[in-house]
Amino acid sequence: MLRFTNFLDQVGVPTVKWMERSPLSPALLNHPEGLLPIVQASALIEQIARAEGIDTLGLIVGQRTQAHNLGDYGLLLSRSLTLYDLLLTLERTINLLNSGERVRLTWQSDAVWLQSHLYAIAKNDAPQSHYFSLMTHLSMIRMALGHQWKPPAVQIAIKPNQAIAMLTDLEGVHVQYDALYNSIKIPKALLNVPLAFHHQTANLPSPNDNQLYTSAPASDLVESLRQFIAALLPQGYPDIALAAEAAGLSIRSLQRRLAASGLNYGAVVEQVRFKLAVQYLQDPTLKLTHIAAELGYTDAANFTRAFKRWTGLSPRAYRLISRG
Template structure:
């Protein structure tokens, strides 16, 4: 890994399939962009953003089609996104699906920051370029937006459409392909790349959700994230907490001992990373709580036990502090038809 953002090679293979379908020499275009076509077959391979952006530029020039990204989305399958694709298929609502996209998108690409924001009338899914980072090709962002709208249609039916689509790219000479794909008002030259969805559709319970399968793939995604990011002291503490919480709330001293550190050294390392033990304990419990709440087999009292709380009422108070809702209210929202 370098400091440059990277993307899964399987994502680039979808573009190659589109180019081959158009009768273009995808291998030659890859080589011209500095990508080795044979290395793109590695399921865990990653491509530097600068080279995939160059490939998109060459692909648009060769095809003469500025809407190429929209069409490339049809060559994306669940395996393109590895375990994330299957976790999305197993999600029990669109809200749950997009929460997973936000949490695990770095497995697919670290070129964007994703944010899911809830408003009184809608959910807004933003995908933006991190400050100081290079921007992906506009066609790649088109494909990104189209893929996730297509994912919603796969779960709710072909008639599904977002409320609105905002894209930062300049308005094309012919916006009809974008309107045809999204079937919603499309705003070009926008301040943010954003998809807006109906609350009703986002919170609808999906009958084909499978919490057990989703959890299985989340474990694979967690391992992938660990491989992608350097082992900070914060990440090591989170891993210790996740392992030790079922035995009761671990003390900072106990975690320090597990990491072969003195308590003072642990505190100093965490301070250098801008955090502290109590913050990491709360963040880890919050993250695990949301995961466990999605599993209908797990009672609220069991979740309190798994998170190391002394009793259910202590867990309920903490959960309301994290989410603004009592655990029972949150679960009712997940199960709402």
């Protein structure tokens, strides 16, 4: 999301105002390694692209995306030695970046297809997300093959349109539209090509592996719901309707799934708030008013009452005891 908002800010689009009208708070952009609900983020990008008349938004942002723009995940990719190594890393670890996308390699006698499935997003309702996925993966491949390299063929999971036909990066490339996946064909003879700058990775900061894996999208419903709630708490109490939409469920289905785990939505919100509160209270520089706001409370008094209900202690008393 940050890649899109940075570009839109550069061209004078009021992204903060757009986000304020959506379920996504601008405060989410202050946490570049944090998680965003892909359904809501994609819908917002499509809305902005249509309203601002930027039909190629996803293509432009994807073209401009390099490994270093992807934070710790990008640094992980940068440690790959060859194109083959990079492709295997993408296939194995994409879930660390995006829970709504799956990447797989399909092998042929003389080529391999890098295939991306944005299964959480409807094919023709979100062209910008498909554009971005295709061009970002092409940018990653070019880490080894150079910025001018073009694949012999690509497939894209949207209907034919002028945006792709006019794209210089795909000039002369065979394009198949309305495919099952966004795919890029790579000749096998190129797989042993080293990344252009892999010898320079000693000068790059090491990825924060602990943060990368702990912030990765969860695979089970309850944990992914906790992550969603944590991302939206700074905006206030997360609406269950938004949570259900992000999970691809109706509200009643979400409640039934939680009940099967012995939980309800309110209890999950309380769990997330408590875990984050304990984490924030370890930092003596954070004021209680700031912690309360990060947890979605309207004021510190409400946070204090909730924390006493959880622990029998005020936040201040807990902070003093935890310091030893």
